[in-house]
Amino acid sequence: MQDGSPRYHKIADDLRSRITKGALPPGSQLPAEIELQSQFDVSRNTVRLAIKRLIDEGLLVSSQGRGTFVRVRYEPVTLNWSTIESRARHEEAYVPGHDQWASAVADTGRTPRQEVTVSIVAPPAPIAAKFGAGSVVRRRRKRFVDDEPFMLADSYFPLNLVQGTPLMEPHDVFAPGGVLASIDLVQVRYCDELTTRMPTRVEVEELNLPAATPVTEHSRTGFDAHDRALRVMVTILPGDRHVIVYDVPAD
Amino acid sequence: MQDGSPRYHKIADDLRSRITKGALPPGSQLPAEIELQSQFDVSRNTVRLAIKRLIDEGLLVSSQGRGTFVRVRYEPVTLNWSTIESRARHEEAYVPGHDQWASAVADTGRTPRQEVTVSIVAPPAPIAAKFGAGSVVRRRRKRFVDDEPFMLADSYFPLNLVQGTPLMEPHDVFAPGGVLASIDLVQVRYCDELTTRMPTRVEVEELNLPAATPVTEHSRTGFDAHDRALRVMVTILPGDRHVIVYDVPAD
DNA sequence: CAGTGGTCTAGACCACGCT
DNA sequence: GCGTGGTCTAGACCACTGG
Numbered sequence: 001m002q003d004g005s006p007r008y009h010k011i012a013d014d015l016r017s018r019i020t021k022g023a024l025p026p027g028s029q030l031p032a033e034i035e036l037q038s039q040f041d042v043s044r045n046t047v048r049l050a051i052k053r054l055i056d057e058g059l060l061v062s063s064q065g066r067g068t069f070v071r072v073r074y075e076p077v078t079l080n081w082s083t084i085e086s087r088a089r090h091e092e093a094y095v096p097g098h099d100q101w102a103s104a105v106a107d108t109g110r111t112p113r114q115e116v117t118v119s120i121v122a123p124p125a126p127i128a129a130k131f132g133a134g135s136v137v138r139r140r141r142k143r144f145v146d147d148e149p150f151m152l153a154d155s156y157f158p159l160n161l162v163q164g165t166p167l168m169e170p171h172d173v174f175a176p177g178g179v180l181a182s183i184d185l186v187q188v189r190y191c192d193e194l195t196t197r198m199p200t201r202v203e204v205e206e207l208n209l210p211a212a213t214p215v216t217e218h219s220r221t222g223f224d225a226h227d228r229a230l231r232v233m234v235t236i237l238p239g240d241r242h243v244i245v246y247d248v249p250a251d
Numbered sequence: 252m253q254d255g256s257p258r259y260h261k262i263a264d265d266l267r268s269r270i271t272k273g274a275l276p277p278g279s280q281l282p283a284e285i286e287l288q289s290q291f292d293v294s295r296n297t298v299r300l301a302i303k304r305l306i307d308e309g310l311l312v313s314s315q316g317r318g319t320f321v322r323v324r325y326e327p328v329t330l331n332w333s334t335i336e337s338r339a340r341h342e343e344a345y346v347p348g349h350d351q352w353a354s355a356v357a358d359t360g361r362t363p364r365q366e367v368t369v370s371i372v373a374p375p376a377p378i379a380a381k382f383g384a385g386s387v388v389r390r391r392r393k394r395f396v397d398d399e400p401f402m403l404a405d406s407y408f409p410l411n412l413v414q415g416t417p418l419m420e421p422h423d424v425f426a427p428g429g430v431l432a433s434i435d436l437v438q439v440r441y442c443d444e445l446t447t448r449m450p451t452r453v454e455v456e457e458l459n460l461p462a463a464t465p466v467t468e469h470s471r472t473g474f475d476a477h478d479r480a481l482r483v484m485v486t487i488l489p490g491d492r493h494v495i496v497y498d499v500p501a502d
Numbered sequence: 503c504a505g506t507g508g509t510c511t512a513g514a515c516c517a518c519g520c521t
Numbered sequence: 522g523c524g525t526g527g528t529c530t531a532g533a534c535c536a537c538t539g540g
Binding site for chain 1: 508
């Protein structure tokens, strides 16, 4: 960069290149701010501006009382959304107690777990747009990996379709072909919509997200043979720990 | 929030609620920092911390000499990647000079444009993993909407497949069924991988991205009937202006 | 030119994690 | 208790935008 760029940019550039060159490997601790202050001969605030810049790029994390560290990336979980609810695939590869997400996590040598809460709610606007204004059942799943919060998955069903079924109970429901098949509703196609954004404050706290971690909001609507929406599943996938895959046939 | 939270959090909360309640609509200007300083009776740095927090959430943008404004969101462009290169679809809906991206942009009343540059390069690692180590042709497209940079799309082809074809020339190539069909190569399936991350500094500058704008990196690999990779297309989609759609048949 | 945000200083005290 | 980052102050000057 030119001479014209501010000092904290140059300090950030210096530290960034130390990181990408491997002189500061993931997990290693940066020199204390006081130390950097004298190394670069600037005030502490200027050091902090440089560090903030790298935190915003997702390269550093800092925590009060401990220090500032080069960020350690999660090993990503790969989810193939074109087969995740395939009936055919489930018949061939059904593992009791594991859906595809849990299997993908277990494949990386970690331990998946989920907490389920079920409630009857007035539908939020995007859900009402698909089902109409009637009450809906929300099955909220918070998914953990090695006991750390990892992702959120909310499923919405029209109340009249699921009342009195096992889906109303706050337990895991695993079944070949997915939860709807277990109550004799057949989805013949899905429509998935993906958007990418910064997390809300609530999501940051629920998922314990480090700074500069964007999320993908994945919304899947399942339809039956009469093009009636049976279910909407909204998944919040932190970008630092997921890869999303689709297999697409050409026609 | 409790009394324990820092002052700049409370100031941010106050401003955030003014924004979400509509008292500060998109595009409106915030009071100057000096003004907020006396309104909240804090130092200017504390005001700046609060503002930075909201910038990081994507709610505000500020520019030197002009002021700080409530961020105006783009009207998103919706891309359906399950039909974007469909031959069937192109035969029915072929518009000369428009691919699906350009059509999606035109649908929102804006004007699409792209700049194409072609070069022969050594393949970057993820590309080499799919094609092998031979030289590849990179067709880089920078796409604009109303003359503002909007997204990046790089296509990679093995050199031997495209040498001497129109794909080597730095012009738009539009054809029913896509560019490969135009040189008699037939892709029978695609594999798409999506990841979400913060943009690199280079992407921030190329795309003129506001702070707190994450990107989706979409990578599509096309295969022929012998499962040979014919092309890899890597697309960088800023999260504030795109919705990605997939239609998925159940099986 | 006046007014805005951007950069920078040199201090101070607080909150947290560790040992 | 010590060392870390987190919060906060009260200034200063610079760089850019717009009338």
